Amino acid sequence: MRSQRSQRELARAKNLFPGGVNSPVRAFRAVGGEPLFIARGEGSYLVDVDGNRLIDYVLSWGPLLAGHAHPDIVKCVCDAASHGTSFGAPTARESDLGDRVRRLVPSMKRMRFVSSGTEATSAALRVARGFTKRERIVKYEGCYHGATDSLLVRAGSGVETLGLPDSPGVPASLAQLTTVLPFNDPDATRAFFRSPQGRETACAIVEPVVGNMGVLVPRPGFLEVLREETRAAGTLLIFDEVMTGFRVARGGAQERYGIEPDLTCLGKVIGGGLPVGCFGGREDVMEEVAPAGPIYQAGTLSGNPLAMAAGCVMLDLVSQQGFTEAIEKHTAELCARLRESCAEASVPARINQAGSMWTLFFAESDVFDYPTAKQANVKRFAALHRELLERGVYLPPSQFEAAFLSSEHGPEVIDQTANAFREAVKAN
Numbered sequence: 001m002r003s004q005r006s007q008r009e010l011a012r013a014k015n016l017f018p019g020g021v022n023s024p025v026r027a028f029r030a031v032g033g034e035p036l037f038i039a040r041g042e043g044s045y046l047v048d049v050d051g052n053r054l055i056d057y058v059l060s061w062g063p064l065l066a067g068h069a070h071p072d073i074v075k076c077v078c079d080a081a082s083h084g085t086s087f088g089a090p091t092a093r094e095s096d097l098g099d100r101v102r103r104l105v106p107s108m109k110r111m112r113f114v115s116s117g118t119e120a121t122s123a124a125l126r127v128a129r130g131f132t133k134r135e136r137i138v139k140y141e142g143c144y145h146g147a148t149d150s151l152l153v154r155a156g157s158g159v160e161t162l163g164l165p166d167s168p169g170v171p172a173s174l175a176q177l178t179t180v181l182p183f184n185d186p187d188a189t190r191a192f193f194r195s196p197q198g199r200e201t202a203c204a205i206v207e208p209v210v211g212n213m214g215v216l217v218p219r220p221g222f223l224e225v226l227r228e229e230t231r232a233a234g235t236l237l238i239f240d241e242v243m244t245g246f247r248v249a250r251g252g253a254q255e256r257y258g259i260e261p262d263l264t265c266l267g268k269v270i271g272g273g274l275p276v277g278c279f280g281g282r283e284d285v286m287e288e289v290a291p292a293g294p295i296y297q298a299g300t301l302s303g304n305p306l307a308m309a310a311g312c313v314m315l316d317l318v319s320q321q322g323f324t325e326a327i328e329k330h331t332a333e334l335c336a337r338l339r340e341s342c343a344e345a346s347v348p349a350r351i352n353q354a355g356s357m358w359t360l361f362f363a364e365s366d367v368f369d370y371p372t373a374k375q376a377n378v379k380r381f382a383a384l385h386r387e388l389l390e391r392g393v394y395l396p397p398s399q400f401e402a403a404f405l406s407s408e409h410g411p412e413v414i415d416q417t418a419n420a421f422r423e424a425v426k427a428n
Contacts, residue, residue, distance in 0.1 A: 002050035041068025043408035054394040063268035067408030080309035093308035111280025117242035117267030118146025120277035128203035130295035138204040142370035144212035186225035193229035208253035211243035211402040214359035242267035248355035272310030337418040387424035
């Protein structure tokens with residue numbers, strides 16, 4: 001594939017940005033080679049500055065459930081921009097989108113829009129600590145909740161991609177207030193929350209389906225035990241559904257698994273591709289947020305009118321009967337065909353899927369937590385990534401990230417991907 005223009009752009013970017021990128025996983029460190037610089041997106045495809053056309057399974061890391069440049073979303077953003085791009089004052093569109101969010105995620109009785117998933121999780125932690133008057137938090141090994149200091153402990157995503165289990169710059173005093181428990185281990189969860197330390201914990205935050213260690217699906221009983229034990233300990237349960245919201249089911253993981261958290265964090269899909277986040281939940285908890293209560297949170301661009309407009313169109317699409325179901329069906333079909341190709345080539349592999357999220361692990365046995373994910377053959381994944389790029393398929397440039405489908409990934413695209421994958425596995 002051609003790469004001369006991307007190489008020139010990377011050289012220019014390295015003089016401006018650390019590593020030449022504005023988010024670490026984009027640097028391709030985990031898969032080798034150099035990042036592609038993108039010119040435009042078209043439905044299920046990306047086109048880079050060299051003119052290479054690639055089937056996209058990154059989809060801006062999840063938000064593009066309707067694919068790139070969906071005409072209804074583009075039109076509504078343009079219409080909104082023609083009236084002004086930011087006001088720093090309330091607009092009716094904030095309530096329009098809020099109504100749609102609450103209809104799809106009924107546990108979010110009250111909410112606050114912010115500008116990113118990281119901002120949502122950070123604010124949710126502050127609200128939980130303020131509401132419970134406790135300081136300790138619990139997170140789960142391999143879960144990534146954004147670049148928040150308290151949560152960059154045994155995190156997945158780009159932290160794991162770069163081999164950095166923690167980050168310099170995180171104060172030790174904050175890290176000491178974070179307890180890390182193993183994902184999919186109900187016994188460890190039960191034991192902790194029945195201990196004195198557990199009963200002094202403000203909140204437990206979890207990706208109900210992990211997307212930032214690759215896709216890890218909760219085993220039966222795990223989320224149920226977590227809900228039961230946090231409730232008994234007076235600890236708030238926070239579902240980080242920034243990635244899973246509207247992807248693993250129309251109402252997110254809490255609909256799929258029948259678990260109602262106290263607080264939920266959303267992002268990605270609710271902006272239709274524009275920067276947005278949201279946190280919300282129980283009325284008594286959210287009424288403690290300023291200006292209704294004393295817990296401060298603010299943001300100049302919160303409820304940005306362009307993001308609100310795009311989000312309304314996106315959630316209207318999600319609300320259509322059969323929309324998310326069709327994407328999940330195509331995802332299952334793709335994963336089945338990839339498994340067949342691995343079996344034909346006698347290549348040990350596990351493909352985890354939840355809704356329209358999936359990850360291929362080159363592993364001998366099931367992958368369900370941080371240690372089993374770490375046993376996957378990352379060198380083989382890197383080699384496969386390069387082979388697929390040459391065949392026009394763009395996977396996330398890291399073993400420890402989820403891949404995604406959109407409504408634009410139809411049967412023809414799945415056929416092209418499956419054929420390219422069969423060739424790539426044989427060449428790998």
